Amino acid sequence: MLKMTESVKSVAEQALDRLPEMLDRVPGVRITHQALEQAYGDRRLDLVIEASIGGEYWTLVGEVIANGQPRNVRAALHQMHGLRRSRNQDWVPILIAPYLSPEARRLCVEDDVGYLDLHGNARLAFGQIYLEREVEGAPSAERRDMKSLFRPRSAQVLRVLLRDPKYPWRVADLADAAGVSLGHVSNVRRGLIDRDWGRVVDDGLVIPDPGGLLDAWAEAYEAHEGKRLRFYTSLHGAALQEAVRCAIQTAAGDEGNVILASFSAAAWLAPYGRNASQFLYCDPGGLDHASAELMLEPTSKGENVVITVLADNGLFRDAISPAEGIRCTSAVQTWLDLTASGERGREAAAHLRQELLGW
Numbered sequence: 300m301l302k303m304t305e306s307v308k309s310v311a312e313q314a315l316d317r318l319p320e321m322l323d324r325v326p327g328v329r330i331t332h333q334a335l336e337q338a339y340g341d342r343r344l345d346l347v348i349e350a351s352i353g354g355e356y357w358t359l360v361g362e363v364i365a366n367g368q369p370r371n372v373r374a375a376l377h378q379m380h381g382l383r384r385s386r387n388q389d390w391v392p393i394l395i396a397p398y399l400s401p402e403a404r405r406l407c408v409e410d411d412v413g414y415l416d417l418h419g420n421a422r423l424a425f426g427q428i429y430l431e432r433e434v435e436g437a438p439s440a441e442r443r444d445m446k447s448l449f450r451p452r453s454a455q456v457l458r459v460l461l462r463d464p465k466y467p468w469r470v471a472d473l474a475d476a477a478g479v480s481l482g483h484v485s486n487v488r489r490g491l492i493d494r495d496w497g498r499v500v501d502d503g504l505v506i507p508d509p510g511g512l513l514d515a516w517a518e519a520y521e522a523h524e525g526k527r528l529r530f531y532t533s534l535h536g537a538a539l540q541e542a543v544r545c546a547i548q549t550a551a552g553d554e555g556n557v558i559l560a561s562f563s564a565a566a567w568l569a570p571y572g573r574n575a576s577q578f579l580y581c582d583p584g585g586l587d588h589a590s591a592e593l594m595l596e597p598t599s600k601g602e603n604v605v606i607t608v609l610a611d612n613g614l615f616r617d618a619i620s621p622a623e624g625i626r627c628t629s630a631v632q633t634w635l636d637l638t639a640s641g642e643r644g645r646e647a648a649a650h651l652r653q654e655l656l657g658w
Contacts, residue, residue, distance in 0.1 A: 306365045311335050311346050313417055314361060314395045318348055321421060321430055327353050346395065355426055359391045359413075367396030367416060368493035372403040376410045391425045398441050402495060402511075442519075448490045449519045451611045452479050456487045457516065458617040460497075460506050461631045464658055467503035478616055509658045513631070517638045523580075525609040529602035530595035532577075539593070543577065544624040546585075546592035555584030556615045557626070560607070561636040562647065564627035569651040572643070578636075579606045580614060580628065630655040 315333060322328045332349040346361030364375050372394065379392050393413040396403075399420055407414040408422065415421040419434035437445070447453065455477040460468065468476075474484040488504055491497030496512040497504050506512060534542050543559070550557040558581075559567065562574035581589055586608050589595065595604055609615075617629045628636065634656060637648035 304365065307363050310365065310395060310397055310417060311363045314363065314415055315346055317415060318359060321423065322350060324430065325352065325428060352426065352428065357389050357391055357425060359393055361393045361395045363395045367399040367403050369400065369402050369406060369495040370493045372406050376406060376412060379412060398438050446519050448487065449516050451523065451613050452483055453487050455479055455613045455616060456484055458629060458631055461509055464506035464509040467500050467505050469503040478613065517635060520635050520639055522639065523607065523609055523614060524611065525607045528606045528608065529598055530604040530606065531598040531602055532593045532595055532604050534593060542592045546589040547626050548624055549592065550585040550588040553584060553588065555588055556582045557585040557589050558615060558618045559625065559627035561633065561640060564633040565637060565647050565651055567621040567625060567627055568630055568633060569654040571647040571650040575603055577604045581606055581608050582612060583608060
């Protein structure tokens with residue numbers, strides 16, 4: 300019989316306070332016994348609360364985990380199967396963690412297991428009792444952990460994986476394709492697997508739920524670091540398009556980067572309406588070529604060319620060529636930029652996703 304770790308014990312102690320508080324909301328509840336680490340046969344129950352409710356006697360049995368990521372929840376639910384098969388009919392299994400994501404909570408509901416987390420989310424359903432509470436958002440530590448999965452270096456890995464979510468990637472090959480270290484790929488891999496966004500098959504890592512990963516990425520998405528510049532050009536129509544093509548090609552010949560972004564990239568990938576402005580990502584060398592070819596004049600208002608000079612070149616690795624002489628952000632990156640561009644951008648993003656990211 301293993302003793303609790305200090306982190307698990309702390310979670311269990313807090314849960315032992317909160318569960319009775321929930322039960323007190325039900326008229327006629329009387330708690331007759333509560334304990335941590337109670338022996339049951341050859342195993343240890345993390346938390347036990349016995350209660351009398353309207354003449355019926357129930358035993359709430361808590362399984363406590365230190366990390367409520369979906370992978371850990373699946374493992375805990377699997378361990379609870381044996382206990383549930385051997386339990387009396389009046390036993391109520393409850394999974395307890397510091398935080399349970401919506402996906403983790405869904406797994407508990409599907410398995411007919413109650414849950415409680417220290418963020419305030421809870422669900423108890425047994426006999427005539429039904430208590431449920433959902434708290435918006437996530438703890439700050441969880442948000443920081445989530446954001447780390449979508450930072451620029453990690454995003455390079457994700458963009459490679461989402462080119463073909465069913466393609467199995469080995470760590471070394473993925474690191475080479477994304478241009479990051481083996482250690483960084485391993486960290487991203489672990490984060491994806493923990494959240495059920497990644498799955499290991501015989502040949503490597505695949506993405507079983509690319510849509511779920513994409514939605515989470517959009518929620519945590521922050522614009523790429525760089526200097527956002529506004530310009531005006533007198534060029535328009537075919538002349539402007541030819542100037543853009545020349546800027547892309549001459550920059551590439553000089554080992555620089557100019558690529559179309561946001562609405563301008565979407566116009567080549569999945570046209571939806573029109574936008575009079577041009578949006579570009581450049582590196583410093585590419586900016587010089589774009590300024591010369593498009594005859595740009597800096598302006599504080601009335602701009603029709605917006606250029607972001609990126610602080611990191613990782614985004615250029617994922618650029619694609621939808622037509623001869625044209626380079627633009629990939630479908631995934633274009634979708635992300637559009638979702639962060641107001642209502643018109645979200646409409647264009649929905650169209651692009653339907654056309655190119657249906658998986």
